[in-house]
Amino acid sequence: MNTVPLRPGLFIVDGDGARALKGTRCAHCGRTYFPPRRVCPRCRRGDALADVALGRIGVVHAATHVVRHPAHFACGYVLAEVDLPEGVRLRAQLGGDDAAHLRPGDRVELAIEPLFMTAEGQAVLGYRFHKKKEAP
Amino acid sequence: MTGSIVVGAGVVRFGRYPEKSAIDLASEASLAAVRDAGVELKDVDAFFCGHVRQGMTFAQRVVDALGIAGIPAANFENACASSATALHFACLAVAAGRYRRVLVCGCEKMERGLLPLNDLMENDLEALIGMTVPGLSALMASWYGAHYDLKPEDLAAVAVKNRAHAAANPHAHLQTPVSAQEVLASPMISTPLTRMMCCPTSDGAAAIVVAPAGEAPSGRQPVRILASHLEGGCLIGVDSVPNATARAAQRAYEQAALAPIDVDLVEALDYTAMAEILLYEDLGFCARGEGVRMLRDGETALGGRVCFSPGGGLIGRGHPLGATGVAQVVEAVVQLRHEAGGRQVPAARVALTHAAGGVITGIDDEAVVAVHLLGV
Numbered sequence: 001m002n003t004v005p006l007r008p009g010l011f012i013v014d015g016d017g018a019r020a021l022k023g024t025r026c027a028h029c030g031r032t033y034f035p036p037r038r039v040c041p042r043c044r045r046g047d048a049l050a051d052v053a054l055g056r057i058g059v060v061h062a063a064t065h066v067v068r069h070p071a072h073f074a075c076g077y078v079l080a081e082v083d084l085p086e087g088v089r090l091r092a093q094l095g096g097d098d099a100a101h102l103r104p105g106d107r108v109e110l111a112i113e114p115l116f117m118t119a120e121g122q123a124v125l126g127y128r129f130h131k132k133k134e135a136p
Numbered sequence: 137m138t139g140s141i142v143v144g145a146g147v148v149r150f151g152r153y154p155e156k157s158a159i160d161l162a163s164e165a166s167l168a169a170v171r172d173a174g175v176e177l178k179d180v181d182a183f184f185c186g187h188v189r190q191g192m193t194f195a196q197r198v199v200d201a202l203g204i205a206g207i208p209a210a211n212f213e214n215a216c217a218s219s220a221t222a223l224h225f226a227c228l229a230v231a232a233g234r235y236r237r238v239l240v241c242g243c244e245k246m247e248r249g250l251l252p253l254n255d256l257m258e259n260d261l262e263a264l265i266g267m268t269v270p271g272l273s274a275l276m277a278s279w280y281g282a283h284y285d286l287k288p289e290d291l292a293a294v295a296v297k298n299r300a301h302a303a304a305n306p307h308a309h310l311q312t313p314v315s316a317q318e319v320l321a322s323p324m325i326s327t328p329l330t331r332m333m334c335c336p337t338s339d340g341a342a343a344i345v346v347a348p349a350g351e352a353p354s355g356r357q358p359v360r361i362l363a364s365h366l367e368g369g370c371l372i373g374v375d376s377v378p379n380a381t382a383r384a385a386q387r388a389y390e391q392a393a394l395a396p397i398d399v400d401l402v403e404a405l406d407y408t409a410m411a412e413i414l415l416y417e418d419l420g421f422c423a424r425g426e427g428v429r430m431l432r433d434g435e436t437a438l439g440g441r442v443c444f445s446p447g448g449g450l451i452g453r454g455h456p457l458g459a460t461g462v463a464q465v466v467e468a469v470v471q472l473r474h475e476a477g478g479r480q481v482p483a484a485r486v487a488l489t490h491a492a493g494g495v496i497t498g499i500d501d502e503a504v505v506a507v508h509l510l511g512v
Contacts, residue, residue: 006261006264006265007261007264033371033498034498035261035497035498041370041371061279062275062276062278062279062282063275063278064271064274064275064277064278064326064327064328065324065326065327066266066268066271066274066326067323067324067325067326067327068250068268068270068323068324068325068326069250069266069268070250070252070253070263070266070268072264073266077266079266079267079268079271079274079275079326080275081275081279090498091262091265091267091275091497092265093265093266103282104278104279104282105282115264115265115266124264126264126265127265
């Protein structure tokens with residue numbers, strides 16, 4: 001399938017060779033941001049920011065089923081706020097069969113996958129989180 | 137104290153005006169405010185206009201329509217706080233001694249349906265991934281419900297209350313009262329928020345005349361602007377506690393040397409029922425988690441301890457984006473003059489208005505918040 005990224009520079013390859021979300025970390029204060037930033041809003045300096053791969057496992061902070069959805073989506077979806085281990089809270093869709101049953105406190109895992117189709121028929125590659133598969 | 141007073145107020149009923157232009161609406165509201173102030177158009181020395189999507193030089197087109205082209209005019213875009221921001225800068229300009237009669241107007245003609253998060257999608261990552269305006273409030277409801285007792289019936293109760301207030305407001309968009317059952321049965325927008333728990337899109341305009349304290353024209357009782365504060369939203373997890381609304385309210389109370397207990401009525405940004413409950417807490421009327429109790433006890437209804445949305449709020453009066461900030465102040469002026477008829481807050485002496493807006497990736501709450509305190 002012909003795919004285009006949601007925006008350039010969204011992903012980075014992590015230590016395990018897998019694609020992850022790219023954030024930036026400030027060496028002065030140790031804070032991590034997503035999406036990447038030019039200046040650390042805490043230090044108000046931009047001289048010690050470096051790209052990092054964000055952790056793939058997060059915890060659902062809040063979730064809602066978006067029924068009335070923007071026109072670039074073909075149908076409704078579950079939207080969530082997810083807390084990542086670096087202290088980043090981001091908003092993303094939840095995907096997979098269990099998406100509607102996920103609740104605040106549930107563990108989820110990053111999935112890099114198409115989010116919607118462009119008018120030209122290209123799949124737009126973004127990110128969702130799916131229910132974390134726990135080891136049996 | 138800001139050193140400014142409101143000497144006149146006017147509003148065009150919020151609703152749908154396919155046959156009128158936004159310039160018509162802004163002109164009508166402006167003329168009503170000038171007439172109410174007992175001044176003449178030639179006395180207006182500046183025109184500040186808040187709007188979001190009415191295009192380049194809208195303010196200048198309105199002053200031209202009013203026949204006073206040539207005076208200083210400026211456009212203020214700050215999402216749902218656009219005209220509240222215009223008022224903030226009018227207060228600063230009056231305090232600086234620059235102008236004696238500033239006409240402050242808010243106006244919007246809107247598309248129907250879901251409000252786009254951003255006109256330029258490429259500017260906002262979260263708009264692309266499917267974030268929506270009601271979705272922001274729905275996420276807050278999800279978080280709130282995971283920590284405190286919040287039932288769909290509570291959210292419905294906010295809508296029932298504000299629609300009942302709106303039914304007594306001849307300037308409101310939705311003047312039909314609704315029952316909790318109707319609110320709960322209306323179409324789902326973003327769980328747990330149904331359509332009637334969200335504000336409608338509306339057309340409308342509102343205007344006020346701002347003057348230096350002590351320079352009230354004869355006739356109407358002036359309303360003092362006790363505080364005017366503008367605040368920005370902060371990054372999630374960095375410094376967002378207390379959030380922008382709580383910080384703005386605190387600054388406004390300090391400016392006016394008042395406390396929440398002094399406030400008789402509030403016109404705040406109830407863009408959803410959940411937003412209103414959180415505002416009870418963020419504006420300092422109760423602690424985090426106690427908002428639902430305030431609602432259930434009727435403390436925020438007409439006749440309660442502090443009446444929220446006496447004019448119907450955004451849920452009942454409607455929400456023409458740029459018009460809302462000044463429309464809230466118009467309602468406060470009408471209440472403080474004790475001219476609000478069936479929706480009059482008894483013995484109203486102090487009013488708080490809160491306008492906020494903008495959803496930005498990574499920002500914890502609204503991008504911009506403007507709080508004003510008014511009193512007689």
